[in-house]
Each structure stands twice: as C-alpha cells, then as structure tokens.
Amino acid sequence: MSNIPPTPAGLRGAVDLSSLVNRGTASPPAPAPASAAAAAPGGPGGAAAGVSDALVVPSLVVDVTDQTFQDVIELSMQVPVIVDLWAEWCGPCKQLSPVLERLAQEYDGRIVLAKVDVDANPQLTQAFQAQSIPTVAAVIGGRPLGLFVGALPEAEVRDVIEQVLQAAAQNGIAGRVQVADGAPDADADAAAEPEPEPLPPHHQAAYDAIEQGDYTTAIAEYRTAIAQDPHDRMAVAGLAQVSLLDRLQGATADELRAAAAAAPTDPAAQLGVADLDISGGHVEDAFGRLLDVFPTVHGAEREAVRARLVEYFELVGADDPRVVAARRRLATLLY
Known part of the structure; x- marks a missing residue:
C-alpha cells in the first residue's frame, strides 16, 4: 500500500x-x-x-x-x-x-x-x-x-x-x-433491495482493474469511455482519480515533500507534492501551489501544470467555490 x-x-x-x-x-x-x-x-x-x-x-x-x-x-x-x-x-x-x-x-x-x-x-x-x-x-x-x-x-x-x-x-x-x-x-x-444498475462496460473494466491495482489498464479504459462519449463526466472524474492513484503509487509523503523543498522552482517536484496535498484533502494548498508555479514555467511544463489543475477541478467538483476561485485565477494567468 x-x-x-x-x-x-x-x-x-x-x-x-x-x-x-x-x-x-x-x-x-x-x-x-x-x-x-x-x-x-x-x-x-x-x-x-x-x-x-x-x-x-x-x-x-x-x-x-x-x-x-x-x-x-x-x-x-x-x-x-x-x-x-x-x-x-x-x-x-x-x-x-x-x-x-x-x-x-x-x-x-x-x-x-x-x-x-x-x-x-x-x-x-x-x-x-x-x-x-x-x-x-x-x-x-x-x-x-x-x-x-x-x-x-x-x-x-x-x-x-x-x-x-x-x-x-x-x-x-x-x-x-x-x-x-x-x-x-x-x-x-441485500436480496430485498433492487440490484444496482450495472456500470457501463468500460467503467466496469476500469473498476475491476483498480481492484487488482492495475491503474494503467484502468486509465486506458476510462480514456476509451471518454473517447466514445466526451460528455461522460463519471469517466472524466474516474480518470482523474485513478491517474492520481497511479502517480502516488510507490511514493512516500516524506520523499515528495523533501523533493519539493529542495527544488521550489522545479515544476515536477511541485506537481508531486500537490498530488500529496489533494490526496489528503488539502485542496486549497494544492491549488495555491500550482497557481504560484504556473507563471514561472513555459511550454510543455506550463501545459503540464495547467492540465493537472484541470484534473484537480474534476476531482473536487466544478461547483465547489474553491474550484471556482482557482479557475478564475488560472484564467487571469492564461490571458
């Protein structure tokens, strides 16, 4: 674990x-x-x-x-x-x-x-x-x-x-x-209650893969579901969540925090500790960390930070006031 x-x-x-x-x-x-x-x-x-x-x-x-x-x-x-x-x-x-x-x-x-x-x-x-x-x-x-x-x-x-x-x-x-x-x-x-509605095939395959700890397969299944229906919000949220689990697999909190402290301007290190923050429920810390890093990076690194923020928005929920505030700040940084 x-x-x-x-x-x-x-x-x-x-x-x-x-x-x-x-x-x-x-x-x-x-x-x-x-x-x-x-x-x-x-x-x-x-x-x-x-x-x-x-x-x-x-x-x-x-x-x-x-x-x-x-x-x-x-x-x-x-x-x-x-x-x-x-x-x-x-x-x-x-x-x-x-x-x-x-x-x-x-x-x-x-x-x-x-x-x-x-x-x-x-x-x-x-x-x-x-x-x-x-x-x-x-x-x-x-x-x-x-x-x-x-x-x-x-x-x-x-x-x-x-x-x-x-x-x-x-x-x-x-x-x-x-x-x-x-x-x-x-x-x-359980017998008296109606059977829950079955998950769509790719969702079920993703869930089965998660049960086995096979996050790579789960990610592929969710991506297939999204390709078939870009408006499948459950698949989008599932992809964000299993991607987070995949990135954190094998990592330790001490290692991630030490790397971020040693390289405060390294976007990869800050992305790692932001994952740690969001997994522990520290939503505003994760948002603030990446929004502070965003103006300092360019090109592929800038896009990686933006994409990670969008993924976090899916995890927390579009209507959450912290997401609304963070999305507004990101928009001002983009334009």
Missing part, C-alpha cells in the same frame, strides 16, 4: 466535533483501560469474548445524520466506527461504498460502518472537512480521524481498516458488537 493515504498514526489532524458531541444528554463513557484491550475480542493476544459480552446493535452498517451522530460517538467507545461520506451523484462513491459495506460484514462486529449522505448532512460534512468525496474517516473513543479520500482498491481499504483496529486497540478500544436477534439480516436486505 502506498504511504500516501494518511493513517491513524499520522493523520491531517482530528476534526472538531464538539458541537455535535455536546448535543448528547450524557457524557460519553471513558475509554477502557489498556488492560481491557488485551482481553477484548480482537485485542492483542486476547481471546474472543462470548456473545453475552458483545454490545448489541441493530446493524453493522448504519445511516447516520447530523441529528443522530451522537450515537456514533457513543458506539465508538466500544468499537472503531468507519465513516463513509458519500453522495448519490458521486461515481467513485458507488465503487467504494459496496467495498466498505462488505468489509464491515466480514469483520464481524469488530467495526461498524456509518454512512453519511453529504447532501443531507452539511454539519457532518463540514465537521469531517469533506472537501471532496468519497471521504472516509474513523471515530475511535469519540475522537474522529481522517483516513483517505477517493475510491481505493479493496486491498488498500482493508489495510487501512487493519491500521484503524491497531490504533483503536492501543487506545483501549477493542470490543465487539453483535447484530440484535430479529434485526434485519444484511443478506436479506
């Missing part, structure tokens, strides 16, 4: 959810002592507890809102909660959400997945600093942590969840939950 997506040990900072936490009528319980983590299911060296020891919940995958997020805060005192911030119109979300839901079931009560529709829940969207979607975070012992932005392959998502579990155990959060008897069965729910 690339070192680029922030991990629980080195995140872009905890999000302040105090305004949401304070809505609760009672204070969240204190985290369990470290000794409890060793005995809890999934804790280091600990045996699995009996069913009677598990906290009972309606489901391992829950939809939460600005008003009900206090339940997630309290639940996170027992098990880590993975938070999926998504939207119905978001193509990459439709790739990532099923992966998260499948893994939530696979971990069998060691994590809970909380899904947040960003269009309907602006306070949570702001609290988690969801500057583009999908955004995935975790809540451990009442403390929110950013994880990654964008649709990663399942193997990388699984790796992130393993790191979340390790971080939770280190903080005494290593419990387990059990779905209540009589609660809707996840498999039954």
